[in-house]
Amino acid sequence: MKKMKIVTFLLILFFAFIGVYQLNPPAAAPINAPLAEFSSGRAMKHLEAIAQKPHPIGSPEHTKVRDYILQELTAQGLSPTVQKTTVVNPRWGTPFVAGTVHNIIARLQGTNNTKAILVAAHYDSVPNGSGASDDGAAVVAMLETIRALRAGSPLRNDVIFLISDGEEPGLLGAKAFVDEHPWAKDVGLVLNFEARGNNGASVMFETSSDNGWLIQEFAKAATHPVANSLTYSIYKLLPNDTDLTMFKQAGFPGFNFAYLNGVIHYHTFSDNLENIDQRSLQHHGDYALALTRHFGNLDLKDTKKSDCVYFDILGLALIHYPSLWVAPLTVFVVLLFVGVVVLGFRRKQLTFSGISLGFLAFVLSIVSASLIVTLTWWMIGSLHSGYKAFPQGDTYNSQFYMLSFVALTIAITSGLYVWFRKKISIQNLTLGALLWWLIFMVLTSVYLPGASYLFTWPLLFSLVGLGFIFADNRDCAKVKRLVVLTACAIPGIILLAPTIYLVFVALTLELSFVVMVLVVLLLGLLIPHLCLMAIPNKWLLPTASILVSLSFIVLGSLTAGFDASHPKPNSIFYGLNADTRKAIWASADKQPDEWTSQFLSKDTEQTKLAEYFPTVSRKFLKSQAPVVQLTTPLIEPLSNDVRDGTRTVRMRITSPRQARIIRIYLDSNTEVLGAALNGKKIDNYTSDRTASAKEWGFNYFALPKEGIELTLAVKPSQPLKLKAVDQSDGLPEIPGKSFPARPKYMMPTGFASGVSDSTLVSKSFTF
Template structure:
């Protein structure tokens, strides 16, 4: 066919129309997994109303309320009052939780927690259904989404359930304390409360942003029954088993982690769009997307009614593969189908290739070129988009000050990355179109799809759907075109059929690309473009038709569009009261030397932090204050505030043989909400306990990690203090560092500081943003062994 023939123009127009159709389909696929509309306060009593739930969020998220603070006491009273108003008797489970130090890296994260627990009796007994959320926040944000929305979901769900007939199963509600400190409240409930033994299923509600669909992102093992129940009951389920398969391999935890370890079945829900609000001052009720709260509630109420009336004694069955197809269409099937489906696709691929070779429509050399082209385009797309993002981030100095280093508006960058990926794919294949056929290049791309399918079937079977179904449709179309005569791949009819065959891939992949970006940010955006490359691999004939007349027009136009979108992202990047930059500063008082410092973890001062730590301030390691934090900081001398040091009393000091026992009482004289202490390396700690609870496990003693010291962070310590027992080698030197930490900067004698401007907020951190640390060091070594 001549490149300037009418057919070539028709084919190019058809290919362009196909791209526009698939782009529109991608937009529709994403729009269909958006959260449902908000429901007003006047909704029937039996329904979940986000407007009613939002009243709870506003009451809870007035200020930051971390564990041990005065504000969390107000929040606790509010929750207890709302439960009482609903006619439910609740109790506060006050318990000290002291996990054991398994290694000398991260400290033991302990606390005196106050979980709120309530139980609504069912009509038939049996295993109980538990709804869970945590009611503490981080100190740097008011916690409207994380996790005021979860608390509000439980309260509004309980109200809706109370308006109808009782459930057969008991309903347990658990509002955990100290989740943000390391799941401490959940540990206290799971390990100490007798109700945990009755739990058959847990529904846990979380957030990692301020909007977006509520994703069912984690389940317990053997989730087939749970997924069938989710599909049957939830009216707007958004979930996929790839997310679950990947999540369980990551070091991320929520309270559900603890409940699963206690052998409970569970479903975990969270929304994660607008991550810039996560753990910051922007996590407010005004910033919360009410639709996300409604999505939480739809899950909670529907699943409570379904599982509240089912036998929860044995929910385990084979894991399921599941995903959304066009939004509310929720596809699910047993994991046992994965291998047969993969074998079917492999057989179909082999048949297609053999038929193509026999008809001389395919060649092994041409297919090999297709594999190389596809693989090279994939690698180059990752490198180009990652490089462009790094350049863009370097051009805007403020991007280092963004919460989670994620722009507030990521869409210009996402679109820019997609166009750049299309440009790379088009350029690589335009070079080869004159050397081999579109059919060969298509077959090579599909072979790469097949390799990924086989790999995921072997290593990540729950994620195999991502490759199996798009490939199945693409191969069916490929087989038809192979048998339709010469030129069928590049005809208008062939291009139309190929676009329709690519539609399932777009429907499955487009929402995933969107979710990956809003959950994980732009730093990994280059890798997410691999999904775009995969989709391009289904459209090789279309690239051939578009580049037939002017080979480099499409790559150049796509690259220009991509760079324009990136430039638009840069142009829109500015800070104001709703789009704030982050900064950090904390105050450290050495009570022994009566010397103080302001310390900042920022790379450079801004107009507010410069009054504490000016430009040119020396660098220092945070490990001197928090031994498990080796990063660099900058510090400057500050006047010493009149703050009392932590109180340390030696209650007992005795030696017996080669062992020495020290019994100490540690307390915060200023009633700070956090007490930290470290036994420095060299003490050879053999045994340690806090208020009678062991701090070292067998593994730590067996591997000798205890010789590297002991590190403990305790939140909400009792006013009378904590009793620490140490058993060391009799002649070992013992140095103990004790710190107490409070939220907010102190009044410094003789100095007045400007307020933080409206376009800035504290960086997300429990210890290094707007905190005050008072430190003292004690040498408790035996006589003659002072270091």
């Protein structure tokens, strides 16, 4: 029996490992792979060209990247066009996001088109990152997919390739395509590719609604599917957006793909060629090529069918069934649960008090593990203050802490069950835990059907195993029982282990306690195993788990520093208020470090910067700076008419120093009756002037040299007061002063509209 316990323990570890291991992307294909196949080796040649430097929208590098993509598309026999237009996206309210975009669009003609497939990715990066993963990998995957498609048989449907602009500041290119491009009406399916890290499997994490037919066909085409309806259900509840958001609003059916590991590199300088995992690029490409070929030969006129529940099994196959099955399955499992309980009582292996205590034991395990892990992470963060520099809430060595917290949760849970086992039988403890599983199953079935599979199937198999114990009614240490229990636990391990890992990657260390709830849930399926393996050395597992946890915390501490491969982020920017002729150095960091302290003097204060960001409530570090002679933004009135009680002012806004971004804010007392940018009406503007309302304004990206034209309709009874803040990349030269460059172990903080390593000039205007 002792050998059997060891084998059981190893089997549990094996299937947990396999469940997580399958989340690795497929092997990278070499540059000499067959021409009809996708090769990440060939795609990397393109990435080396477009991901050399940061290329945010409106920058000179951005133009170079666009020219390279156009050149490659033309070389592949396509006739790409550039959609240049002004876009205003009011999705997030005021200040609105706007800009001049240059979408790159090409079309591969099919033989008998029903509806076109739209393959989409964006080519702009954040200001302080070269965007090798976000979203360069998707762009070059598209270029290699085009080459492979042209090397194979022609498709039935047309394929439109949209390499969009301005995704980072606010989905501008996608909105431009949906609203204005004539090909938008031809789209029958969208494949959108993104990245939120620098490695890992490409996860199909979002679909459009009524996805039954889409998932059915996706299951046929994808060779290494990593997808589940849990991510789709949760993502719908989150405020996150990608270009697919715009496509879904337009009614396009579609899929969204992204690899998520290495979020610490997301939107930073370290999202570069050196850090990208070529296998993740390969997975992007495998999806793009296989799905384009599959859907390219289907009728895309009617793609909507009621939503379904889906999940992959070890990346080998995608299981899917209609959401209509959720209710019957739930009822069946509830009835099975009742039947097992009745059987347990008849065999005198269950008691009401025992089940109640088992129920309390499980919730105590969840609460204890969550609280202790949260406290542990707080202590680690206090010990290593550098971890707080990352806005993502993650670390370079997060895998050590993840393993530590999982081991700590196992120690806490197994230790509690050793204590409870003295007073409660294994059967009552198990049934008490499964009662929680039943509650979660019912709740998800009602409120989050796409997540119900995660509770339905593990609970179903566990009930079968527990029912077998009750029916057998002999010595619970028998080998046959342990074999049956282990077999019935395997489906739960296979489903939950990768889910735990993906949730951890998505939520980061900052929300580790949520992940530990899932770990305890998994352990709830293994209570019989934990109890049986505790005989006769009942404290062996808790003690060993504590030692493992401490070991990984030590490993985390030993690797907590920063170096050229793991740089520390920090920020600094220069601001000049042309109205007061005063200048500042400012930082979004919590405190100065050894490099930013050369800008931030001892009198540094933490305060809001209303003269530069009137609508931003966060505080910045601020210190006085030398005043540099910089050309200010300019607002020139073109016309000023008053009719029917409305004053309409038309003005031109320029940046003589050719800043890439300009921000316009109106005085909070001004009520806007109507507005337009370059003739584009701004809908959904905020006219509510309650105390909590933000000032009206917009952030304009890729400001043209000739400027933009703003038209405002306001009440004529008061003057029109505006504040213009233009923002250029790079810090100004300070006469008579030089500042050492960042050490190699540091990097500028990267954000889509971030201000680190930039120069802002603010000026007020009254008309």
